[in-house]
Amino acid sequence: MTKSLDISSFLKVSNWLTEALELDELLPALIKSAIELLPSADAGSLFLYDETDNKLVIKAVYNYGQEVLGLRLGLEEGIAGWTFKTRQAVIIDDFFTDSRTLFFPGQKEIAPIKSMIEVPLCVKDKAIGVISFDNLSTTYAFNEEDLQVVQFFANNATIAIEHTRLYENLRKQNEELEFLYHKSQENARLRTEFLNCATHELRTPLCAIIGFAELLMNNKSDQLTDRHRQWFDIIYQSGQDMLRLINEILDLSALLAGVITLSPQPFSLKSSIDALVLFTKHLTKDKPIEISYSISPDLPTIYLDQTRLNQILSALLSNAAKFTQQGKITIEAKPVGNDRFSVSVSDTGIGIKLEHAELIFEEFGRVDNSSTRHYSGLGVGLSITKRLCQLMEGNISLQSVYNQGSTFTIELPIKLNSITVTN
Secondary structure, eight states, X not given: OOHHHHHHHHHHHHHHTTSOOOHHHHHHHHHHHHHHHOTTOOEEEEEXXXXXXXXXXXXXXXXXXXXXXXXXXXXXXXXXXHHHHHTOOEEESSGGGOTTOOOSXXXXXXXXXXXXXXXXXXXXXXXXXEEEEXXXXXXXXXXXXXXXXXXXXXXXXXXXXXXXXXXXHHHHHHHHHHHHHHHHHXXXXXXXXXXXXXXXXXXXXXXXXXXXXXXXXXXXXXXOOHHHHHHHHHHHHHHHHHHHHHHHHHHHHHHHHTOEEOOOEEEOHHHHHHHHHHHHHHHTTTSOEEEEEEEOTTOOOEEEOHHHHHHHHHHHHHHHHHHOSSEEEEEEEEEETTTEEEEEEEEOSSOOOGGGTTGGGSTTOOSOOSTTOSSOSOSOHHHHHHHHHHHTTOEEEEEEETTTEEEEEEEEESBOOOOEEOO
């Protein structure tokens, strides 16, 4: 065996360290390269440890029949198990006089070994397998120099095996993640389709109920008493509440699906806030609440999607009205730098505990999820508000003191280009 052949074999292993080979390709190549290192070795086998049944499994052979591949040996069976457990390389000068050399029944016919070198494959202090260098015709075929060579090879071979295992594990994980991703995308699509279908089906009869309730409320017939009109008003208001919940589900579904179109246009922020103040006064008409607002004269014309901005502000004002029993609600709008502005909605309501501050911005996040909760709603309003702010390149923040009140502040660009967000 020439020195150039030895170097060539080492170079092969070094190359494998940087290549992403399949383990089934690497192991036969390793055992073949290993045998080429030693002039006295004319056969060999490579075992890997299987933790599932605590056995060594023959994964690759050279100059043996393929029938031995896959054979599983207990750690008490033969020199391979001894080498694995002790993590010691060993030279067996006379295979059949050594009591440790039993491999499997019928091994004399399948593997008529005369002498061998057995080397553990170790990663730090952990053994992962064993490699065997065999001579089928001569006893005392190996020496200490051979042992040093194969130990060096085994160290490099172990790195190659672990590199390949890591690559295969990462590949499998990537395949699993890709499968889960596509599955989640499909689930999201089905969820969106179901929500859209269900909510549209609900809206059709609901709009009829609201429409007829409104007609009955406005009916001037003498046959309708004030009590009847109160009942119709309850039907009408309850229908409006349900319609609002359905619209929230539709909005959240569209936002989660990533299909929302923004239509920026110039408008006066003051005109929007004027209308929203009237809306809030209607919500708080039965409560001792003072509503006030201030708009900085430095604010220019806003160029945003007015409908979506109104949706954001009405959600904040509705929450303020819902959770405030008395006191005041204040709206403040002002510029932030040269190209952004903020609107704050403050109240003297129940406030929010610090540990719940993030929860309220999550989908269906509620501070009180009990069946006896005092306040109605799905818990999606602030999630929608946050997502709409982000969609318009803005953000929302909260400052709150429990039992004293809350301030929600949105910050948005003064001007936004037309954007369509799609999946």
